Amino acid sequence: MLKESWSLVEEHQDKVAGYFYARMFLSHPDLRELFPVQMDVQRTRLLSAIVTAVQTLEDPERFDDYLRALGRDHRKFHVAPEHYEVVGGSLIEAMRAHAGEQWCIEYDQAWADAYAMIAARMLAGANADQNPPYWYGEVVQHERRSQDIAVFTVLPMQPLEYRAGQYLSLEATAYQPRLWRTYSPANAPRRDNTLEFHVRALGAGWVSSVLVRRLRVGDMIKMAAPMGSMTLDRRSTRDAVFVAGGTGLAPIKSLLEELTRYNRTRWVHVFFGARTREDLYDLAELNRLAARYPWLSVVTACSDDPTFAGERGDISEVVARYGPWNEHDFFVSGSGAMVRATLRKLAELQVPSVRIKYDSFNG
Structure with a gap:
């Protein structure tokens, strides 16, 4: 019934989202200050998170993990029960306002029951978290690597525990308060607690452009609880393949750094x-890492640079030229389009999906 009723409004998601926020802010004006000034990107985020949760109802374990993590993450917004x-x-x-005459009281009840379960799991995740809702960190290094790419290092004011391959939400507090975007640290946890981030400014991206073009050494940012499951399984003895597109290299480098601390038996491509x-x-x-660790090899490719001396074409096509890969663990990170193309190619190459972990981002 949930999926059936959602199909009635799916084509009108923008209108549903607009009505949703308007209704919420009219009935409880105090909630407006929990959200960013610019609502254009935020408009569909909360709605899509709820819909994603509902769509995982058939997978109870994934459903539980996703919602508990979501509840922990939402502590950064100062959400109260x-x-x-x-x-x-x-x-x-x-939803009722945009579904038309086909909406019925049974749909009301189905969504009320599902949402009650969602809220209970999120609250349980939030209540079980002993960490602060977010960490303050000082930018201690900032370097522009190209016109629209920056690499910067942050020192948290108190230790922030995470696993290599996970991602965090960042807020550039002085520039775009209450506007958060997710980025993966490019390093495994270190003794000095610093985190390195790789960011590309995407068009007029509210957060990415600030992090690349305006952030300075000495600025403070906020970092929320780590999320994501693209992590290493130390029990695996299979060789590994890491596929990175653009700044999707960040979590791949984090995983590589972890491997340099213990790997002696797995070939890594x-x-x-x-x-x-x-x-x-x-x-x-x-290249420095590859020269230092004999188990590591690096292949680079450009899709739109006729002067490049290495491989040409989309990285998913380049991966297919090597192999065979059906006995390897895969880690894929990049834009949504890049990840989807790579997953399709790996399916064609008969790589079991259970051996593929991926991290798709748009910012």
């Missing part, structure tokens, strides 16, 4: 793709 009821009521009203040579912004460091 009573806010969940407001959100649920506004959601159902928004890194495929790093970008549009032009300039976009291979961290190639020198990758």
Whole structure:
């Protein structure tokens, strides 16, 4: 019934989202200050998170993990238990308003029951988290690697525990308060607690452009609880393939750094793709690692640079030229389009999906 009723409004998601926020802010004006000033990107985020949760109902374990992590993450917004009821009521009203005459009381009840379960799991995750809702960190290094790519290092004011391959939400507090975007640290946890981030400014991206073009050494940023499951299984003895597109290299480098601390038996192949040579912004460091660790090999490719001496084409196509890969563990990180293309190619190459971990991002 949930999927059936969602199909009635799916084509009108923007209108549903607009009504949802309007209803919520009209009934509880105090909630407006929890959200960013610019709502254009935020508009669909909360709605899509709820819909994703509902769509995982058939996978209870994944459903539970996803919602508990979401609840922990939402602590950064200062969400209180009573806010969940407001959100649920506004959601159902928004869907009812745009579904037309086919909406019925049974749909109301199905969404109310599902949302109650969602809220309970999120609250359980939030309540079980002993960490602060977010960490403050000082930018101690900032380097522009190209016109639209920056690499910067942050020192948290208190230790922040995470696993290599996970991602964090960042807020550039002084420039775009209450606007968060997710980025993966490019290093495994270190003794000095510093985290390195790789960011590309995407068009007029509210956060990415700030992090690349305006952030300075000495600025403070906020970092929320780590999320994501693209982590290493130390029990695996299979060789590994890392496929990175653009700044999707960040979590791949984090995983590589962890491997340098213990790996002696697994061959590791890194495929790093970008549009032009300039976009291979961290190639020198990758080559340094490959020279130091005999188990590591690096293949680079450009999709739109006729002067590039290495491989040409989309990185998913380049991966297919090597192999065979059906006995390897895969880790894929990059834009949504790059990840989807790579997953399709790996399916054609008969790589079992259970051996593929991936991290798709748009910022």
